[in-house]
Amino acid sequence: MSNDPVFILTRPQMGENIGAAARAMLNFGLTGLRLVAPRDGWPNPAAVATASGAAGRVLDPARVYPDLAAAVGDCAMTFATTARPRELTKPVYTPEAAVAEARAQIAAGNKVGFIFGPERAGLENSDIAQASAIVSVPVNPEFASLNLGQAVLLIAYEWGRQTAGAAPMRLEGAVTELATGIEVEKLADHYEERLEEAGYFFPPTKAPVMRQTLRSFWARMPLTRADVQTLHGALRQLMRKR
């Protein structure tokens, strides 16, 4: 369904794993698959073979994007799946809490994405910096071995479990219209450009980390459309009157 969450596979390597992810999703009725720069190109015969009955429903309509930013452009909230929360300062959700939050956001009209990393290395910090939050399965700290297909399965299962739940969804307060990924990205660009001109990213050796810190900050904030407009306006005014 168009208002279900989308699952974004970032730089997936093996076609078999893309197919397995498609099968896992369709078990719980999910069909919104996006691919970021799949290693072996697209379409991928191995993915189709593994997906089997899920090929037509999930793989065929899947969209391919050159980078993660493009893939999450229309998402107001994104969850980056990681094996273990790392250094970045983002809220960390269990699958249960993430799906509950996703359902609330979707009920408020916002698009939600779950981002999965490549098989071996998982998401890079620069990927996670673009997400609103982190979702991590609480596994045995002495033995964590979930693969890509299993991570997709568990999130899809949680979606199915909570969606099937007879309990009516509880909505609190007024519906807030969150900004989309593209809107937040443009805002981040605007601030980064002005800070660049002001010599903020100094010394050059620290500049990449400083940029990533700021990107991560913007992605993490629950910005509404109105907030984004206010922040554009404030920056323009700061730069104008001197």
Place this chain on the structure above:
Amino acid sequence: MSNDPVFILTRPQMGENIGAAARAMLNFGLTGLRLVAPRDGWPNPAAVATASGAAGRVLDPARVYPDLAAAVGDCAMTFATTARPRELTKPVYTPEAAVAEARAQIAAGNKVGFIFGPERAGLENSDIAQASAIVSVPVNPEFASLNLGQAVLLIAYEWGRQTAGAAPMRLEGAVTELATGIEVEKLADHYEERLEEAGYFFPPTKAPVMRQTLRSFWARMPLTRADVQTLHGALRQLMRKR
């Protein structure tokens, strides 16, 4: 742990699937594995290879039984996993309800087993007849494709999810130190002063609402101490280099 549920694989075929089941279990701290008449005998090198780090903790202590009756002999309650509930004379549980029931039984001192069928055909009716109840994952009726390892994973995940129990819904990253109210207020002051100097609060009739909008914005954002320092620094730099 000795009072955790045991997972019983009935006539498993591929060693790889036994190994995958062991890995799935250990992710959630479960180590009680029993095997009923594994097709390729026991021990099984392919199972060990797939189990990898879970071989020593789960496969080595696994017990092998000639038939299901022997394998569940000490269990007070058993759940037979099926793709679709068949034998209608038994209660049918979702994984969530089954694990909740299992936890209650275990708390009362009873041993509980989850029974899984062979890869291709699943459990036979004669197997299901020996179980106390049925557990079935509510999947898409038009596309049900869970394999043995996935079924084990989902039950183990449910066990982990419910056992984690009192864990907070939203885990905070270890490094997330939220800013205090005073720190956020000083940040809001800093921005308001510079915006005031830049003529942002105009026209005067709208100024109070604009100030309030900004105050409300800062208060609503989940700012960390590091965010606050970054935002002070960015503003200072924007104002300095012109």
